[in-house]
Structures are given as C-alpha cells and as structure tokens.
Amino acid sequence: MLVVYYSSPSEYTHRFAAKLHHPVRRLPLLTKDEMPVVDEPFVLITPTYGAGPHRGSVPKQVIKFLNIKANRERLRGVIGAGNTNFGENYCRAADIVSAKCGVPVLYRFELLGMPGDAENVDKGLDELCQASAPHAT
Amino acid sequence: MTEKLSLVSHVDAINWNRIQDDVDLEVWDRLTANFWLPEKVPLSNDVPSWSTLTEEEKTLTMRVFTGLTLLDTIQGTVGAVSLIPDALTPHEEAVYTNIAFMESVHAKSYSSIFSTLSSTKEIDEAFRWSTENQNLQRKAEIILSYYHGDDPLKRKVASTLLESFLFYSGFYLPMYWSSRAKLTNTADLIRLIIRDEAVHGYYIGYKYQRGLEQVDEARREELKEYTFNLLFELYENEVQYTHDLYDGVGLSEDVKKFLHYNANKALMNLGYEPMFPREVTDVHPAILSALSPNSDENHDFFSGSGSSYVIGKAENTEDEDWNF
Numbered sequence: 038m039l040v041v042y043y044s045s046p047s048e049y050t051h052r053f054a055a056k057l058h059h060p061v062r063r064l065p066l067l068t069k070d071e072m073p074v075v076d077e078p079f080v081l082i083t084p085t086y087g088a089g090p091h092r093g094s095v096p097k098q099v100i101k102f103l104n105i106k107a108n109r110e111r112l113r114g115v116i117g118a119g120n121t122n123f124g125e126n127y128c129r130a131a132d133i134v135s136a137k138c139g140v141p142v143l144y145r146f147e148l149l150g151m152p153g154d155a156e157n158v159d160k161g162l163d164e165l166c167q168a169s170a171p172h173a174t
Numbered sequence: 175m176t177e178k179l180s181l182v183s184h185v186d187a188i189n190w191n192r193i194q195d196d197v198d199l200e201v202w203d204r205l206t207a208n209f210w211l212p213e214k215v216p217l218s219n220d221v222p223s224w225s226t227l228t229e230e231e232k233t234l235t236m237r238v239f240t241g242l243t244l245l246d247t248i249q250g251t252v253g254a255v256s257l258i259p260d261a262l263t264p265h266e267e268a269v270y271t272n273i274a275f276m277e278s279v280h281a282k283s284y285s286s287i288f289s290t291l292s293s294t295k296e297i298d299e300a301f302r303w304s305t306e307n308q309n310l311q312r313k314a315e316i317i318l319s320y321y322h323g324d325d326p327l328k329r330k331v332a333s334t335l336l337e338s339f340l341f342y343s344g345f346y347l348p349m350y351w352s353s354r355a356k357l358t359n360t361a362d363l364i365r366l367i368i369r370d371e372a373v374h375g376y377y378i379g380y381k382y383q384r385g386l387e388q389v390d391e392a393r394r395e396e397l398k399e400y401t402f403n404l405l406f407e408l409y410e411n412e413v414q415y416t417h418d419l420y421d422g423v424g425l426s427e428d429v430k431k432f433l434h435y436n437a438n439k440a441l442m443n444l445g446y447e448p449m450f451p452r453e454v455t456d457v458h459p460a461i462l463s464a465l466s467p468n469s470d471e472n473h474d475f476f477s478g479s480g481s482s483y484v485i486g487k488a489e490n491t492e493d494e495d496w497n498f
Binding site: 046047049120121122123124125127128132145147148149150151152153 | 438447466
C-alpha cells in the first residue's frame with residue numbers, strides 16, 4: 038500500500054516513514070510547489086500543527102494535496118503523528134482529515150514512533166492491501 | 175565566585191521581517207498563542223477534593239510540586255538563559271527569553287496551587303523537604319553543572335532532558351489524581367505546563383540537531399555517547415527519587431513506566447531513536463488518557479474495534495476553509 042506523508046524540516050514523520058517496508062512518497066515542503074496526483078490507493082500520514090484547537094492543525098501542504106479530488110478519492114485511511122503532551126489536540130489533524138474525507142484514522146504514533154509502531158503500521162498496511170486486493174483487479 | 179558572566183558579545187536590532195530559520199517564528203507564534211497564567215485556572219474548586227486525600231497523599235502531592243518548582247526555577251533562571259549566548263539567530267535568542275519567562279510562570283503556578291490548598295506551615299515543610307531530599311538536589315546539581323559547562327551542544331542536551339524527561343516523575347501524580355476525578359483543576363493547570371514543555375523540548379532539541387549538522391562525525395559520536403550517558407545518570411537518580419516519593423502509596427512501578435515512556439520522547443526530541451522497549455513503557459491507560467484523551471486509542475489497528483476506528487466527529491472540521 039502506498040504511503041503519502043508530509044514532514045516538516047524537523048523530519049520526524051520522514052524518519053518514521055523511512056522505517057516502513059511499504060512504498061512511501063513525501064509531499065513537497067513548500068506550499069507553492071505543485072502537489073502530486075496519486076494514481077493508486079494510498080494511506081496518508083500527517084503531523085498536527087497549530088496553536089489552538091480550531092485553527093491550523095492540518096499542515097497547509099496536506100490541505101493542498103487533498104484539495105485535488107483524484108487524491109481524495111484514492112485515500113483509504115489516515116495515520117496521525119503527534120505528541121500526547123498536546124492533550125486533546127494529539128493527532129488532531131488526522132481526526133480532521135478523517136471527518137472531512139470519510140476515511141478511518143488507522144493509527145496514531147508519537148514523534149519518530151515508539152518501538153513497535155513501524156512494525157504495527159507495516160502489518161496493518163499488509164492487511165489493508167489484502168482486504169482491498171479483490172477490488173483492485 | 176570568579177565565574178565569568180557569559181553574554182552575547184554583539185547585538186543587532188532584531189528584524190522579524192528577515193527570518194533565517196522559519197522554525198523560530200513558528201515556535202514564537204505557538205508559544206505566545208499558548209500564553210496563560212495560573213490565575214485563569216479555578217484552582218479553588220479543588221478545595222473539597224483536596225480534603226478527601228489522606229495526610230500521606232497530601233504530603234506526597236506537596237513534595238511532588240516543590241520538586242517541580244525547583245526544576246522550573248532552574249530552567250527559568252539558568253537553563254533557558256544559558257542557551258542565549260549560543261543561539262544561531264537573533265530570533266532564537268528571543269524564543270529563549272520567552273521560554274525563560276514561561277518557566278518562571280510555571281514555577282509560580284505551583285505556589286498558586288499551594289496557597290489555594292494548603293497552610294503556610296505545610297508549604298514551608300514541603301519546601302524544606304525539597305532542599306533536604308538528596309535525590310532531588312542531585313538532579314538539580316547534575317543539570318546545573320552542565321549549564322555552567324562550556325559546551326553549547328551539551329547544554330542543549332541537558333536542557334532537553336530536563337524539559338522532556340525530568341519533569342515526569344512529578345507530572346505523573348496530578349495525572350493520576352485526575353484519572354480518579356481528584357484535583358481536576360490542578361490537573362488542567364499541569365496540562366498547560368506539559369503542553370509548554372513539549373514545545374520547549376521540541377525546539378531546544380531541534381536547535382541541537384541543527385548544531386550537529388555543523389560538526390564532524392567524531393564530534394557527533396561523542397555527543398551521542400554523552401547524551402545516552404547523561405540520560406542513564408539522570409535515569410538512575412530519577413528511579414531513586416521515584417521510590418522516595420511513591421513507595422508509600424505503591425505507585426513506583428507505574429511511575430517508572432511513565433519515566434521510560436518520556437525518556438523515549440526526550441531522546442526523539444534530540445533526534446535519537448527511542449531506547450526503552452514497549453514492554454517497559456506500557457503506562458497505565460488511565461494515566462495516558464488523563465494526559466490526552468486520544469492517546470490510548472492507538473493499540474487497535476484495523477481490528478474494527480476501539481474508538482480510533484470510528485470515523486471522526488463532525489465538529490472537528492472547522493479547521494481552515496479548505497473548500498473541495
């Protein structure tokens with residue numbers, strides 16, 4: 038299963054994505070850059086940004102990427118990266134994408150991922166591939 | 175005291191319209207948007223709940239908070255300030271002044287809790303305990319020695335470990351009370367501190383990693399080894415401190431899991447992989463839930479059970495006006 042992710046220059050999410058065995062694709066860092074159009078089913082990993090509960094949680098690059106209808110249609114689920122220190126805003130961006138696009142939040146992890154997180158996600162993505170295989174042909 | 179005062183040698187007028195590192199502005203905005211004061215939290219609502227605690231539980235709570243006060247005082251008057259001369263940009267200097275001030279707000283907020291819940295005599299006794307507890311004093315000494323040392327990157331490591339690891343033996347207790355519906359307003363205040371410390375740890379750790387980019391491989395190896403050695407030194411002391419505090423109420427083992435969990439996060443803030451395996455970081459779900467209502471939902475991947483699988487709630491969608 039293809040994994041599309043956004044990671045800021047702090048590289049946390051990038052380093053998590055690099056641990057996965059599934060193919061990954063990073064969104065451009067700058068909002069002015071053109072966003073890719075994905076032509077296969079994929080799962081999105083997004084960190085959560087912002088100061089308050091009601092603004093700026095979803096990175097602008099992710100918003101721009103999902104504003105492309107073809108990308109939205111192929112989105113199968115979303116994985117949140119965050120830090121539990123942010124309380125109820127932990128992985129809020131994933132919740133927002135989930136509600137907006139009608140796909141499940143598949144997993145949440147902190148920072149670079151705790152031991153076992155990458156393995157869990159790999160396993161889950163394997164299962165997701167198998168589950169959607171009959172429909173793909 | 176012959177120690178030389180270390181100050182930035184040259185200062186230009188800071189121009190916030192010329193940003194060298196976007197993270198400086200991003201973190202400044204987040205910190206200022208997060209600004210709060212203890213007076214805004216209705217702590218007095220916790221008075222009835224406080225009276226339901228046993229004497230031992232009250233003493234424990236007071237001691238935990240004086241320990242946290244000490245750390246915040248160190249970070250406010252020495253730690254964050256000691257990072258200013260090594261800043262790479264003028265905006266980084268400004269962020270440290272914000273961090274230093276907020277640590278002083280944190281330190282003062284424990285006094286707000288004390289004066290709301292306790293008597294002068296009990297407060298004085300708790301502060302006396304904090305000056306006499308060897309493990310607490312040792313923790314302060316270790317950190318202070320690195321702040322006074324002459325290695326800017328090591329100072330950042332010590333500072334990140336303080337922000338992201340050393341507070342948590344203390345933070346555990348208000349989360350524990352909150353999970354049992356006790357001292358819930360105090361817990362709200364502590365959650366504000368926890369949120370601030372996450373930004374501080376992230377930022378100082380980020381600047382550490384930028385600093386690592388400018389040194390050679392041998393120096394990077396030295397700093398990595400130093401980081402893990404310091405973490406072990408602090409960890410061993412932290413375990414003793416945890417036993418001093420929590421053995422009486424039987425919570426030490428669970429507090430240690432919380433320590434491991436947060437030590438992993440501190441390492442990650444410095445760009446290192448987490449060290450403690452999953453088996454020793456399985457903090458009680460009630461504590462994680464008190465910390466963050468979402469946090470205990472990530473154990474159930476694709477199984478269809480558990481609330482994380484439920485499609486998100488509709489009221490969360492006001493974020494931005496991203497019209498499809």
